Amino acid sequence: MPSTDWRSPAAYAHARSISASGFAWEYLRRDEDYRRDYQRVVALSQSSSDAKAAFSERWGLRFPGRPKPAG
Numbered sequence: 001m002p003s004t005d006w007r008s009p010a011a012y013a014h015a016r017s018i019s020a021s022g023f024a025w026e027y028l029r030r031d032e033d034y035r036r037d038y039q040r041v042v043a044l045s046q047s048s049s050d051a052k053a054a055f056s057e058r059w060g061l062r063f064p065g066r067p068k069p070a071g
Contacts, residue, residue: 028059034059037055037058037059038055041055
């Protein structure tokens with residue numbers, strides 16, 4: 001676990017140069033509810049698209065589709 005003091009402004013100096021989505025990720029990845037929900041969705045089978053859709057909707061996430069094979 002990092003030993004960075006979360007209260008130190010220096011620990012977040014990089015936040016001035018990251019994109020809005022990068023900043024949102026920094027915030028979201030620390031949320032205990034998000035982490036719990038993510039682990040739950042990861043543990044599900046590939047066929048549970050309803051659970052994945054609910055996860056995406058709850059957390060405001062968008063996942064691009066996988067590229068289709070050429071040809």
